[in-house]
Amino acid sequence: AEEIEWWDFDAQDELVDQLAGDIKFIIESALDARGQALVAFPGGSTPAPIFAKLAESSIRWKNVTIIPTDDRLVPVDNPLSNVAMIAKAFLPLGARVLPLNSEAEDYKLAGSAANARLQDLQWPPDLIWLGMGKDGHTASIFPGPDLDEAMTAGDDIRAVGVAPDPLPPEAPVNRVTLTASAIASAKTTLVVCNGAEKKAVLDQAIEEGAKSAYPIGKVLAKIPVPVDIYWLDN
Numbered sequence: 731a732e733e734i735e736w737w738d739f740d741a742q743d744e745l746v747d748q749l750a751g752d753i754k755f756i757i758e759s760a761l762d763a764r765g766q767a768l769v770a771f772p773g774g775s776t777p778a779p780i781f782a783k784l785a786e787s788s789i790r791w792k793n794v795t796i797i798p799t800d801d802r803l804v805p806v807d808n809p810l811s812n813v814a815m816i817a818k819a820f821l822p823l824g825a826r827v828l829p830l831n832s833e834a835e836d837y838k839l840a841g842s843a844a845n846a847r848l849q850d851l852q853w854p855p856d857l858i859w860l861g862m863g864k865d866g867h868t869a870s871i872f873p874g875p876d877l878d879e880a881m882t883a884g885d886d887i888r889a890v891g892v893a894p895d896p897l898p899p900e901a902p903v904n905r906v907t908l909t910a911s912a913i914a915s916a917k918t919t920l921v922v923c924n925g926a927e928k929k930a931v932l933d934q935a936i937e938e939g940a941k942s943a944y945p946i947g948k949v950l951a952k953i954p955v956p957v958d959i960y961w962l963d964n
């Protein structure tokens with residue numbers, strides 16, 4: 731990243747208020763400028779309170795398209811589905827929510843189907859919000875066999891299918907994920923993470939940059955704009 735700005739929080743509600751306010755500002759600036767906005771939100775356990783706060787805000791959601799940064803290859807009625815979590819929060823407000831995953835059995839096919847779908851969108855996204863795992867993964871760019879493809883896919887490849895090895899215990903399924911070049915194309919990127927363990931990983935990843943074994947380090951090194959990191963010390 732051109733520059734990294736850290737925002738440290740001691741209390742979750744402070745982080746939620748600040749982050750929801752900043753995301754609202756980014757979306758409304760895009761709506762004022764282009765009449766529409768495209769944003770990518772992560773899955774996992776961190777987003778729920780922030781989604782709830784965003785859902786309370788007076789954003790003109792009907793002109794907003796939301797895609798997941800990545801998704802687990804499960805049907806939308808599966809509790810592991812990221813798009814289901816996003817749809818539950820924002821569809822009732824009139825936002826357009828586009829799934830990354832499809833019925834494709836094979837994760838590679840699912841990746842190409844997701845990539846084809848993203849080609850129809852007004853690119854690049856106004857905002858990409860990244861989460862991070864303790865292993866340094868972000869979106870579904872994991873350390874391991876598919877890391878290279880997700881990191882080196884050309885600018886025209888916006889999503890790929892990945893088969894993390896080992897499968898992440900919190901959601902042991904194959905995935906589709908935005909590629910590093912797609913993430914690096916965003917107008918604004920922010921990272922949200924919590925806890926001392928993740929902070930240590932993130933500090934090391936940022937220091938090591940493109941050489942890092944941590945995917946978040948490689949991805950952040952590709953981003954040409956300043957990145958804000960919201961960290962909750964809990």
Ligand SMILES: O=C(O)[C@H](O)[C@@H](O)[C@H](O)[C@H](O)COP(=O)(O)O
Nearest residue numbers: 772773774775776861862863869
């Ligand atoms: O589908 C996913 O799993 C996510 O998009 C993933 O990248 C997530 O952001 C991290 O795993 C952090 O997850 P937590 O918020 O649960 O710590």
